[in-house]
Amino acid sequence: MEKINYHQNFLEELEKIKSSKPSLLLHACCGPCSTNIIDSLKERFEITIYFSNSNIYPSEEYYRRKDELFDFIGAYNHKNNTNIHVVSDAYEPEIFMCQLGVYGNVKEGGKRCYLCYQLRMEKAYKYANRNNFDYYTTTLSVSPHKNSQWINQIGEMLATKNTKWLFSDFKKDNGYQKSCTIASDFNLYRQNYCGCIYSYEQMLVYKEQKATEE
Ligand code: SF4
Secondary structure (H helix, E strand, C coil), X not given: CCCCCHHHHHHHHHHHCCCCCCEEEEECCCHHHHHHHHHHHCCCCEEXXXXXXXXXXXXXXXXXXXXHHHHHHHHHHHHHCCCCEEEXXXXXXXXXXXXXXXXXXXXXXXXXXXXXXHHHHHHHHHHHHHCCCCEEEXXXXXXXXXXXXXXXXXXXXXXCCCCEECCCCCCCCCHHHHHHHHHHHCCCCCCCCCCCHHHHHHHHHHHHHHHHHC
């Protein structure tokens, strides 16, 4: 199937709304991934960040990423005289893992990840719709490891006329590199695995292999 250029869709949507400043709920997986996105969208949207990531294991890591995001937004607002809000969903890892566990043996990038995007994006959409946001989207596509085609398909599928999906492929236009630069300027903690217990265990195996080789 031919890939859709979602970055182009994003640029076209920005053109359509250039004389207004709609509200946007931005689902964020962590501080570093949100950096360049808020920097590039802050003049175009009234942004609220939504932290909903019950996929993260263990709980210490969840709270570390969450706290880092909240601290970053505070520091960013202070530095840029902006008023970006950040809200958090409940942490419910048991419910989440019950659902992801079906695909526990599937390697990263497969069905487990599709479901993981979907579960988090459903929560973001519901929150956005309940609170009358004009648009919602997610930081997930900034990562070179995430499937932007899937993310945009899910986003579009969930969206309604009242809460539109903001098409995006935030890694484009050097988005990933720019986010690394801003994260480093703010001295943000950057995790070395995606989030779930499966990616955590994979990271430990990789670390052990590296240590044996050295
Ligand atoms: S590897 Fe990442 S995207 Fe995939 S299921 Fe785990 S946390 Fe979710």
